[in-house]
Amino acid sequence: KQEVTQIPAALSVPEGENLVLNCSFTDSAIYNLQWFRQDPGKGLTSLLLIQSSQREQTSGRLNASLDKSSGRSTLYIAASQPGDSATYLCAVSPASGGSYIPTFGRGTSLIVHP
Amino acid sequence: DAGVIQSPRHEVTEMGQEVTLRCKPISGHDYLFWYRQTMMRGLELLIYFNNNVPIDDSGMPEDRFSAKMPNASFSTLKIQPSEPRDSAVYFCASRRGQGYGYTFGSGTRLTVV
Numbered sequence: 001k002q003e004v005t006q007i008p009a010a011l012s013v014p015e016g017e018n019l020v021l022n023c024s025f026t027d028s029a030i031y032n033l034q035w036f037r038q039d040p041g042k043g044l045t046s047l048l049l050i051q052s053s054q055r056e057q058t059s060g061r062l063n064a065s066l067d068k069s070s071g072r073s074t075l076y077i078a079a080s081q082p083g084d085s086a087t088y089l090c091a092v093s094p095a096s097g098g099s100y101i102p103t104f105g106r107g108t109s110l111i112v113h114p
Numbered sequence: 115d116a117g118v119i120q121s122p123r124h125e126v127t128e129m130g131q132e133v134t135l136r137c138k139p140i141s142g143h144d145y146l147f148w149y150r151q152t153m154m155r156g157l158e159l160l161i162y163f164n165n166n167v168p169i170d171d172s173g174m175p176e177d178r179f180s181a182k183m184p185n186a187s188f189s190t191l192k193i194q195p196s197e198p199r200d201s202a203v204y205f206c207a208s209r210r211g212q213g214y215g216y217t218f219g220s221g222t223r224l225t226v227v
Binding site for chain 1 (some may be wrong): 156157159162164169170205207212213214215216217218219220221223
């Protein structure tokens with residue numbers, strides 16, 4: 001059974017710092033990995049989707065990398081801003097089973113203070 | 115595109131009452147998922163549909179929970195009777211085909227008193 005771990009569980013940084021959020025998974029046979037952002041009391045907003053054949057995806061100040069062999073993905077946030085404060089979750093979809101139903105991590109709660 | 119639309123946004127009900135949550139997926143998405151989120155357990159998959167057919171309901175906690183998808187643009191999750199431990203945020207998500215990313219709705223925050 002796939003297990004997805006996100007470390008750290010919580011992070012508080014001053015504005016302007018470059019950040020790395022980690023997502024590790026136990027089964028490297030994945031189809032894709034998706035990063036989400038969740039604001040308090042809100043739903044999940046998709047940030048980046050990385051297919052298993054890709055090494056990274058970029059969107060603005062966000063860059064997500066994928067290393068299947070080591071079972072790891074990182075979300076890099078450049079020049080963090082208070083508006084980046086949210087919980088970040090990763091979801092890993094398996095390559096087998098046919099339905100690609102993902103396993104979610106518990107998330108990293110990020111606070112960027114001015 | 116209006117995204118995945120859920121209603122109501124908030125629901126407060128008394129123990130024993132029936133609760134119905136509603137979801138409209140994105141047009142053209144053939145997968146629909148119901149999740150429950152709590153602080154203790156995180157995100158839990160309750161059930162998912164493909165082309166309106168329930169595929170896996172193994173995550174439905176008890177027989178008190180039921181879900182339907184009568185057509186491609188509408189799904190319901192019903193709890194009858196509701197209990198305080200059902201209090202959580204319930205999310206609906208949809209996906210276009212296998213292997214594509216998910217789009218989540220804004221969720222329904224359910225409080226059972």
